[in-house]
Every structure is written in C-alpha cells, then in structure tokens.
Amino acid sequence: MTVTPETIPTMALRQAVEQGLPTTISDLCALVRIPSVSWSAFDRDPVAASADAVATLARDLGVFDTVTVSQALIPGADGELGQPAVLAVRPARNGRPTVVLYAHHDVQPPGNDADWESPPFEPTVRGDRLYGRGAADDKAGVMAHIAAIRALVAAEGQDFDLGITLFIEGEEEFGSRSFTTFLEDNLNALRGDVIVVADSNNWDVTTPAITVSLRGNVTLRLTVRTLAHASHSGMFGGVVPDAMLATIQLLATLHDADGSVAVDGLTSHDASTPDYDEAQLRAETGLLEGVSPIGRGSLLSRVWFQPAITVTGIDAPTVDNASNTLSPSITVRISARIAPGQKATDAAVVLEAHLRAHAPYGAVLEFDDIDVGEPFLVDTSGWAVTEAAAAMTDAWGTPPVDIGVGGSIPFIADLVRVFPAAQILVTGVEDPDSRAHSPNESLHLGVFARAVLSEALLLGRLNHRTGS
Numbered sequence: 249m250t251v252t253p254e255t256i257p258t259m260a261l262r263q264a265v266e267q268g269l270p271t272t273i274s275d276l277c278a279l280v281r282i283p284s285v286s287w288s289a290f291d292r293d294p295v296a297a298s299a300d301a302v303a304t305l306a307r308d309l310g311v312f313d314t315v316t317v318s319q320a321l322i323p324g325a326d327g328e329l330g331q332p333a334v335l336a337v338r339p340a341r342n343g344r345p346t347v348v349l350y351a352h353h354d355v356q357p358p359g360n361d362a363d364w365e366s367p368p369f370e371p372t373v374r375g376d377r378l379y380g381r382g383a384a385d386d387k388a389g390v391m392a393h394i395a396a397i398r399a400l401v402a403a404e405g406q407d408f409d410l411g412i413t414l415f416i417e418g419e420e421e422f423g424s425r426s427f428t429t430f431l432e433d434n435l436n437a438l439r440g441d442v443i444v445v446a447d448s449n450n451w452d453v454t455t456p457a458i459t460v461s462l463r464g465n466v467t468l469r470l471t472v473r474t475l476a477h478a479s480h481s482g483m484f485g486g487v488v489p490d491a492m493l494a495t496i497q498l499l500a501t502l503h504d505a506d507g508s509v510a511v512d513g514l515t516s517h518d519a520s521t522p523d524y525d526e527a528q529l530r531a532e533t534g535l536l537e538g539v540s541p542i543g544r545g546s547l548l549s550r551v552w553f554q555p556a557i558t559v560t561g562i563d564a565p566t567v568d569n570a571s572n573t574l575s576p577s578i579t580v581r582i583s584a585r586i587a588p589g590q591k592a593t594d595a596a597v598v599l600e601a602h603l604r605a606h607a608p609y610g611a612v613l614e615f616d617d618i619d620v621g622e623p624f625l626v627d628t629s630g631w632a633v634t635e636a637a638a639a640m641t642d643a644w645g646t647p648p649v650d651i652g653v654g655g656s657i658p659f660i661a662d663l664v665r666v667f668p669a670a671q672i673l674v675t676g677v678e679d680p681d682s683r684a685h686s687p688n689e690s691l692h693l694g695v696f697a698r699a700v701l702s703e704a705l706l707l708g709r710l711n712h713r714t715g716s
C-alpha cells in the first residue's frame with residue numbers, strides 16, 4: 249500500500265518532537281557524560297554503564313516486549329566477549345513492517361584534553377552546537393531513535409502496529425569485533441523489512457542526505473626492524489640503516505608525488521559526484537592556506553570513490569626522550585580506505601604485498617592486528633528510500649541529497665549478507681562541521697531536531713503502511 253500524507257498524524261508528530269526536544273537533549277547530555285570508549289586500552293566499566301543507561305531509556309518507552317543488554321563472543325579471540333549491546337524488540341502486528349533502528353553508544357578516545365575548548369565528556373553548548381565526545385557520533389543517533397519512538401507514542405499511543413527493533417551496539421568504534429556473532433545469536437530479533445543506520449552525515453546544516461555509498465577499510469599494525477638493539481648514532485650512523493629511516497622511506501612509497509595512492513591493485517569506483525569546490529573543502533576541513541589538496545579527479549570522487557591511505561599512529565621515541573641512538577624498530581598503524589566495488593580482503597593482500605616489495609635495505613617487516621571491513625553501495629530502488637526521502641523533505645523543507653561517505657561502516661555488509669531482503673537506509677545527525685573522531689566534536693542542534701523529526705515522520709509513515 250502506498251502511504252498517503254493524510255493517513256499520517258504529521259502535526260501530532262511535529263508537536264511531540266518539538267515539545268520533547270528539551271528532554272531529548274538533556275538525555276543526550278547524560279549519555280555524553282559517560283566516557284564509553286570501547287578500545288581495549290580503556291576501562292570497560294563506562295561502556296557497560298552507557299549500555300545500561302540506553303537500556304533504561306528503551307524500557308521507559310513502554311513499547312518493547314523485551315529489552316536486554318548482552319555481549320557476544322569475538323570470533324577467534326579465545327572466548328573473549330565484545331562490549332555490551334542493547335537489543336529491544338517489539339513485533340509487528342496487522343501486516344505492518346518491522347523497522348530495525350541501529351546506532352552505537354561507544355565513542356572514540358578523546359585524545360589530548362588540551363586540544364578541546366571544553367572537557368570532552370562535559371557536554372557544552374556554544375552557539376547552536378553541543379560539544380562533547382559522542383555528542384554527534386553516535387549518541388545523537390541513539391537519541392534520535394529514542395526521541396522518534398517517543399514522538400510516535402505521543403501521536404499514536406502505545407498500541408501502534410509497527411514492529412520496531414532497537415539495536416544499539418557497544419563497539420562500533422573498535423571495529424564491531426563481535427558483531428557477526430551477535431547477528432548469529434539474535435537472527436530472529438534483528439530480522440526486519442527496513443534497517444535504519446543512524447551513523448552518517450547530512451549535506452549541510454540545511455540539507456538532509458541519504459548515504460548511498462561507503463568506503464571499506466583495512467587497518468593493520470606494521471613493525472619495521474633493522475637492528476637487534478639500539479646503537480650510537482654517531483658511531484654507526486651513515487652505515488647502519490636504523491628503523492626510522494627505513495620506515496620513513498617505506499611509508500613514502502604508498503603515495504605518488506601528488507598524494508594519490510600508489511599501491512597497485514587498489515581500485516576506484518566510477519560514479520558522478522555533486523558540485524563541491526576547493527573553498528568548501530577548506531571551510532569544512534580546516535585545510536591551511538597554501539596547502540594543496542592531494543589526489544586526482546573531482547574532490548568528492550577522491551573522498552567517496554577512491555582509495556586512501558593514512559598513517560594514524562607511530563610508536564617511536566618522543567622528541568623529549570630522543571637520544572643519539574639508531575632505532576632498532578618502529579611500529580606504525582596504517583589505515584586504508586577501500587573504494588566501493590573492491591573486496592577488503594583483496595585490498596589487504598595487495599597492501600601487504602606492496603609494503604613487502606618496497607621494504608628498503610632488506611628491513612624486516614611484521615604485520616599484526618589486521619582488520620578489514622567491506623565497502624557498500626546502497627540499493628536505492630526500494631520503497632523504503634522513497635518513504636525516507638518523503639519524510640526528510642517534510643522535516644527539512646528540502647529534498648535529501650544522495651551522498652557517498654569516505655568513512656566506513658563495515659557491519660552494513662554483514663547486515664546485507666545475513667538479511668538480503670532487508671532495505672538499508674543510512675541516515676545521520678552529523679553535518680560537515682561535526683568533526684567526529686576529532687577534538688571539539690559537536691552536534692548542530694538544528695540539524696539534530698530535523699533529524700529526529702525526519703525519523704519520527706518515517707516511523708509514522710511505516711506505521712500506516714501494509715504490504716510491499
């Protein structure tokens with residue numbers, strides 16, 4: 249059945265979202281205060297506390313038959329459990345569809361507190377933005393789901409027919425290591441007609457977006473060794489290659505002179521992109537005057553459809569602790585983004601082959617902590633995309649833009665593999681100035697309000713939809 253606007257309690261949903269916004273933002277601030285960093289080097293207790301807080305929000309909605317907090321085994325990790333996830337289930341009735349609402353409650357490490365204008369886990373409003381780690385990525389996604397369901401209850405009552413599964417993951421920022429096991433453990437509960445992944449961007453603060461492509465990723469730890477022990481740089485420098493020299497030369501082979509990736513076998517995807525000029529790039533990224541963009545092709549094709557390689561960390565002597573020695577080993581973290589259309593495992597093979605082939609001076613290379621995630625292209629032909637676009641247009645006053653995203657959400661490929669009939673919608677609460685993963689991460693409160701309204705209107709449309 250095609251949903252018609254007159255069947256949807258649009259005004260009631262709008263009023264519920266607007267009236268509930270202060271409570272929604274207050275609840276979001278409470279979540280941001282929990283330092284739920286899921287990385288292995290951090291305390292797990294705050295992640296558990298964050299999961300419990302989300303579960304309480306879900307239970308307080310009063311619409312779910314079950315709300316559980318659980319952990320799943322990490323494949324190949326000798327019985328180690330992943331971080332806790334929240335799963336709340338309400339079956340559909342009377343021929344209505346079931347929508348699965350995904351977000352994640354874990355966050356990236358804050359980095360250096362000195363780089364933040366306000367404490368990373370103390371939510372702070374400056375102007376029209378809420379600052380704090382996780383304020384945008386992705387605790388705002390969590391609260392968009394909670395607030396949209398609250399609005400649906402206010403407009404329709406608790407006895408609505410739409411099936412809803414709320415799935416709030418606890419380790420997306422650490423590679424979703426237990427995700428596949430969690431899927432296997434909860435197949436029936438997670439089965440839905442539509443899966444909404446609220447973990448992406450909008451085009452700008454006045455224009456919504458539906459993400460239709462995502463790059464995959466390969467991350468690895470590389471250790472470069474040239475010496476059995478450190479030696480005096482004055483005594484042996486100039487004849488003995490130290491690991492720092494070898495590492496610098498090796499990493500330099502990953503890119504051409506213009507910054508394009510120079511690894512044979514990493515492919516690109518061919519698709520058109522919207523207009524996007526260098527001035528906008530500079531405004532959104534903070535690219536300094538006089539520093540040129542890297543790569544070839546349209547600016548957005550470089551971000552959405554071409555591979556990228558970044559060295560995200562180096563374990564080496566610090567400047568303050570530097571001594572006149574030749575370093576025996578250096579360890580780096582390499583993050584490669586993979587264009588849609590290439591298998592991440594194939595990309596990992598060619599990346600390792602390149603590094604081994606270009607190791608200078610016969611340096612010994614060791615690879616470990618390798619992780620891969622598949623890229624994704626969204627099928628936009630289904631009715632769910634049409635319903636979502638209509639809801640966004642009503643909420644924002646302008647139709648959404650189809651965008652690609654340079655980042656990765658690898659588990660989406662797992663969802664497609666396990667639930668091939670489900671329609672995937674990748675939405676988000678972020679905008680180009682949100683600075684997710686960076687110091688001074690923030691959420692534009694106007695974007696957030698419109699994102700909540702978009703989802704509430706979508707739930708309203710789905711609640712009045714029968715058939716396919």
